[in-house]
Amino acid sequence: MKSRKRTTSHLKKKVKSSRQKKLGVETLYDGLISGDKSMLARAITLIESARDEDFEKSEQLITKCLSIKNESLRIGITGVPGVGKSTFIEAFGAHLTHMHKKVAVLAVDPSSSFTKGSILGDKTRMELLSKNENAFIRPSPASDSLGGVTRKTRETIILCEAAGYDTILVETVGVGQSETAVHSMVDFFLLLKLAGAGDELQGIKRGIMEMADAIIINKADGNNLKSVKLAQTEFQRALHLYPPKANEWTPKVLNCSALKNIGIADVWKMMAVFIELTKTNGHFEKNRAAQNKNWFLQSVDALLKHRFYANTATKAKLKVLIKAVEANKMSPFAAANQLVNRAN
Secondary structure (H helix, E strand, C coil): CHHHHHHHHHHHHHHHHHHHHHCCCCHHHHHHHCCHHHHHHHHHHHHHCCCCHHHHHHHHHHHHCCCCCCCEEEEEECCCCCCCCHHHHHHHHHHHHHHCCCCCEEECCCCCCCCCCCCCCCCHCCCHHCCCCEEEEEEEECCCCCCCCCHHHHHHHHHHHHCCCCCEECCCCCCCCCCHHCCCCEEEEEEECCCCCCCHHHCCEEEEEEHCCCECCCCCCCCHHHHHHHHHHHHHHHHHCCCCCCCCCCCCCCCCCCECCECHHHHHHHHHHHHHHHHHHHHHHHHHHHHHHHHHHHHHHHHHHHHHHHHHHHHHHHHHHHHHHHCCCHHHHHHHHHHHHHCC
């Protein structure tokens, strides 16, 4: 019996060791461009790592992947919790794979501000799509990132495109204070809404609706159809209050039932019209250039922050200043000013 337990324990350690074995950039690259989902997952894990030793490898990998040309479409999908984002994405993703498209879903789950943990249950909620050979679902924790995306969502998009996925769906944690982070990394921004939930009143407010390329009212079935039609009219009126978009696109308001698979095909037809328009008038490429610019500027911010707090002297000074602030011996502003001036 003891011998069997030792054998089992040895096997578990061996498996764990093989999983933890780090792969080289070339191996990861060759694996993900060949369509190996496990290699793609490991490549994403590498770029999400906060370890200094992984930074150089992830940078090399991203550079190699950027050289691969991919006619992809990046779609941001947001909406309040309970609007049916996961159900919509599963139905929409299934429709796209039926059209022989390869779909990558980057689902971001909220992280607890106390435990820092995330449930990461999107694969469970999208059970059928997760089994689809032409779909890849990657749930990631939002951690301390704002805007409902992770700090490495842009890089993950590049990896998925290099792996051959031509449609990238970025699902956010919900409507928050920095949804512009999502808007700045996608080609099409989709806002899911509910009827009869007070959302109609939000139509007169600027903000996320002004960024949306389309508003889709979900759960348009059964006894809810009448309220959906009323909400659709209200949203259409509200959109007329906003100035014309630079890309010459007029935002649309559609309705669907993701659960019943009603109206999903119409959503894709609308997006196809958007793609044709923006590629014809040159805005599609212009927007991609703006995405790269934002990626660069945010990378600078992230790198400066990382190097600042990684400095040994800064860490020591930070502890002293925190105690002074907590004891009301120094104002937060004065402490911050002292810390930053010390670094300079």
